Amino acid sequence: MSSSSKVPAGRLARLGGFASLAGKLAGGMLAEGAKRLAKGEPGSRMELLLTPANVKRLTNQLAHMRGAAMKLGQLLSMDAGDLLPNELADMLARLRDNANPMPPKQLAAVLASELGENWQRHFADFTFKPMAAASIGQVHRAEHDNGTQLAVKVQYPGVRQSISSDVDNVATLLRISGLLPPGVDYQALLEEAKAQLSREADYLQEAAFMQRFKDALNNSPEFLLPEPVTGLCRPGVLVMRYVPGDPVESLQTHPQAVRDRVVTQLFSLLFRELFEFQLVQTDPNFANYRYNEATEQLVLLDFGACREYSPAFSQAYRQLFAASLQQDQQSMDQALTTIGFFSEQIAAEQRLRVLALVKLACEPLQQDAPFDFGQSDLAARIREAGTALSLQHNYWHTPPADAIFLHRKIGGLYLLAARLKARVNVRAILDTYLL
Numbered sequence: 001m002s003s004s005s006k007v008p009a010g011r012l013a014r015l016g017g018f019a020s021l022a023g024k025l026a027g028g029m030l031a032e033g034a035k036r037l038a039k040g041e042p043g044s045r046m047e048l049l050l051t052p053a054n055v056k057r058l059t060n061q062l063a064h065m066r067g068a069a070m071k072l073g074q075l076l077s078m079d080a081g082d083l084l085p086n087e088l089a090d091m092l093a094r095l096r097d098n099a100n101p102m103p104p105k106q107l108a109a110v111l112a113s114e115l116g117e118n119w120q121r122h123f124a125d126f127t128f129k130p131m132a133a134a135s136i137g138q139v140h141r142a143e144h145d146n147g148t149q150l151a152v153k154v155q156y157p158g159v160r161q162s163i164s165s166d167v168d169n170v171a172t173l174l175r176i177s178g179l180l181p182p183g184v185d186y187q188a189l190l191e192e193a194k195a196q197l198s199r200e201a202d203y204l205q206e207a208a209f210m211q212r213f214k215d216a217l218n219n220s221p222e223f224l225l226p227e228p229v230t231g232l233c234r235p236g237v238l239v240m241r242y243v244p245g246d247p248v249e250s251l252q253t254h255p256q257a258v259r260d261r262v263v264t265q266l267f268s269l270l271f272r273e274l275f276e277f278q279l280v281q282t283d284p285n286f287a288n289y290r291y292n293e294a295t296e297q298l299v300l301l302d303f304g305a306c307r308e309y310s311p312a313f314s315q316a317y318r319q320l321f322a323a324s325l326q327q328d329q330q331s332m333d334q335a336l337t338t339i340g341f342f343s344e345q346i347a348a349e350q351r352l353r354v355l356a357l358v359k360l361a362c363e364p365l366q367q368d369a370p371f372d373f374g375q376s377d378l379a380a381r382i383r384e385a386g387t388a389l390s391l392q393h394n395y396w397h398t399p400p401a402d403a404i405f406l407h408r409k410i411g412g413l414y415l416l417a418a419r420l421k422a423r424v425n426v427r428a429i430l431d432t433y434l435l
Contacts, residue, residue: 127142150242195401206304248262288300
């Protein structure tokens with residue numbers, strides 16, 4: 001974990017952080033340009049900007065800012081990965097779960113503001129060193145007076161108040177630096193990022209979503225979820241029962257059957273979320289899944305990014321999946337139109353390219369047999385096709401936010417399945433919802 005640093009909470013302090021970063025990036029770019037010119041090796045603007053030193057400056061500063069500044073970098077690295085240069089996408093991906101924790105004095109001040117000056121009375125023990133530090137908050141071990149082991153998520157100060165300005169400032173920084181391709185309109189994504197981040201910063205809402213998932217999975221013993229301690233939850237503090245587990249990536253060393261079972265459970269859960277619960281946890285970060293070796297259960301964490309979906313939206317995806325299995329292009333087109341993929345100005349060639357990309361993404365559904373994610377280059381082919389659609393065929397229409405976040409979840413599961421080299425019969429899981 002990174003060393004602690006005080007979170008800049010005031011508007012001017014955060015604005016100053018962005019201004020300082022912009023100056024450092026520009027200075028680094030000029031220095032690199034002069035160095036290359038002296039060697040007779042002129043480079044492109046992107047090459048001059050994305051030097052190792054500048055990459056480190058950007059990631060370090062966003063990790064120091066935390067909040068929406070860091071979260072937007074994470075969102076862009078996944079949601080806009082097909083449009084961003086590989087160097088920028090890789091750089092932003094480094095921000096996942098790599099925040100600097102708050103120093104103890106600032107942490108104590110936040111706890112006092114949320115739980116009262118005598119906040120310690122709620123705990124028999126509280127560990128100041130965090131277990132994890134992410135973009136919006138950090139998590140600590142604690143013990144309740146009744147002996148219950150707890151996990152306490154504490155939000156960084158100023159996060160809720162700075163969401164809108166942080167998002168705008170990061171976008172401006174990326175635009176003026178030339179890191180974003182010219183002509184790309186990210187406004188819809190930015191506005192949705194503000195709305196999503198505002199929801200994620202409401203820990204009372206997250207506690208409610210956590211309880212809804214716990215109730216929905218009450219008869220599913222393969223999953224293990226924390227339970228909110230509602231009497232101690234506040235907008236900026238989420239107190240829950242501690243659930244032990246190892247990082248899901250640790251399953252890489254487990255037998256094939258275990259890896260297959262766990263990833264099969266995750267795909268099954270995804271379809272239950274979409275078609276039964278109509279409530280989807282849309283953050284595919286690997287850190288949100290852990291594995292309890294003793295009970296052989298999959299631990300589910302972090303419910304801040306849950307999104308509720310309408311029956312019409314779920315039905316449109318049911319139609320899309322069914323049409324994909326039947327190779328019914330007309331029905332696929334209708335489903336994608338209902339979801340909102342096509343703008344009125346879309347050209348026929350662009351429409352066909354979108355359909356081809358969706359067919360590619362549905363490749364694991366096409367065979368009624370285990371799909372070997374570890375041996376597939378599907379993720380690379382999807383990225384390549386998406387990039388070609390945007391850059392070569394000038395298709396910049398942004399699908400509705402509900403679709404973007406659902407695809408983010410699906411893409412994350414594909415990546416996890418590939419990381420664990422899992423073999424999953426996705427078709428068999430999906431069929432139960434298409435009959």
